[in-house]
Amino acid sequence: MKTRLSEKTEHEESPALTGEVTAWLKAGGASLVGVANVGRFDDSPTGHHPCDFVPGARSVVAFGVALLHQALYWEGYLAGSEFVLEKNRKDVLQNYFYRQTGYAMVNNLLDMLALRLANLLESRGYRSLFFPATYGTTVIWSFVKQKIPSRAGLFSQRHAAVRAGLGEFGLNNLVLTPEYGPRIRFNSVITEAALAPSPLLEEKLCLGEKCAICLEKCPGAISLRAGFDPEAVWYDAPVATDTDACVKLSGEHYCLGRCLKVCPVARKKAVVD
Numbered sequence: 001m002k003t004r005l006s007e008k009t010e011h012e013e014s015p016a017l018t019g020e021v022t023a024w025l026k027a028g029g030a031s032l033v034g035v036a037n038v039g040r041f042d043d044s045p046t047g048h049h050p051c052d053f054v055p056g057a058r059s060v061v062a063f064g065v066a067l068l069h070q071a072l073y074w075e076g077y078l079a080g081s082e083f084v085l086e087k088n089r090k091d092v093l094q095n096y097f098y099r100q101t102g103y104a105m106v107n108n109l110l111d112m113l114a115l116r117l118a119n120l121l122e123s124r125g126y127r128s129l130f131f132p133a134t135y136g137t138t139v140i141w142s143f144v145k146q147k148i149p150s151r152a153g154l155f156s157q158r159h160a161a162v163r164a165g166l167g168e169f170g171l172n173n174l175v176l177t178p179e180y181g182p183r184i185r186f187n188s189v190i191t192e193a194a195l196a197p198s199p200l201l202e203e204k205l206c207l208g209e210k211c212a213i214c215l216e217k218c219p220g221a222i223s224l225r226a227g228f229d230p231e232a233v234w235y236d237a238p239v240a241t242d243t244d245a246c247v248k249l250s251g252e253h254y255c256l257g258r259c260l261k262v263c264p265v266a267r268k269k270a271v272v273d
């Protein structure tokens, strides 16, 4: 796993456009915004580098929308409800309430911001592109299962967020941020515009194996990768998630979101702020 990322950039950056893009995203509902130069993606898998999608790309703008704290704590909701029978409550709360409030609606906002930002940048003369935030719907997930056996994203939003300085990977295989821990989702826009890169995170956030509560509470979808440096800031994932197992186990154990809910990083801060 890499512990340093390339900082090479061959273009003059525009701080004014960077500030405008950041302010525009925040006014539209983004909780965090960062910029990576494309040099930070030099270790991308073949065919998945920003320049494979936008040949003259210079920057990747990554941004996140935070999850509502109370959207994650649904396990005790509806106790005693006369409208939702007890036998249906976990299903209703996980597969309707949380999937919408903590997932689909957040991804919809991320996708709309990405589409609008890409269009804004193109109107200034910079070719730009984005990808859907995640394989959200059942129909798309079934299609992906057939066509992409690895389930890998076409462009990794988590890697983009880390390379834009927004956080580091944690043992839950999510990006931990100083402001929201892992309770945030991401999208990004690849663009020809030469924007000013944000500094990379330099201090570790994940408490690592001395914590590992995310692994302990997961019913078995996450496994450690070999050879990661426990002391380094994790710019690449120290673990792998078996997404088929995650889908199956979360259906059986009602644990959607547990791997981010149990993480202590910035949990209180996210609520207090």
Ligand code: SF4
Residues within 6 Å of the ligand: 217, 218, 219, 220, 221, 222, 241, 245, 246, 247, 249, 250, 255, 256, 257, 258, 259, 260
């Ligand atoms: S949703 Fe459940 S099964 Fe999937 S990674 Fe999180 S805790 Fe594990």
Ligand code: SF4
Residues within 6 Å of the ligand: 170, 171, 172, 173, 176, 205, 206, 207, 208, 209, 211, 212, 213, 214, 215, 262, 263, 264, 265
């Ligand atoms: S729960 Fe602990 S080990 Fe897991 S990601 Fe959070 S800090 Fe890291």
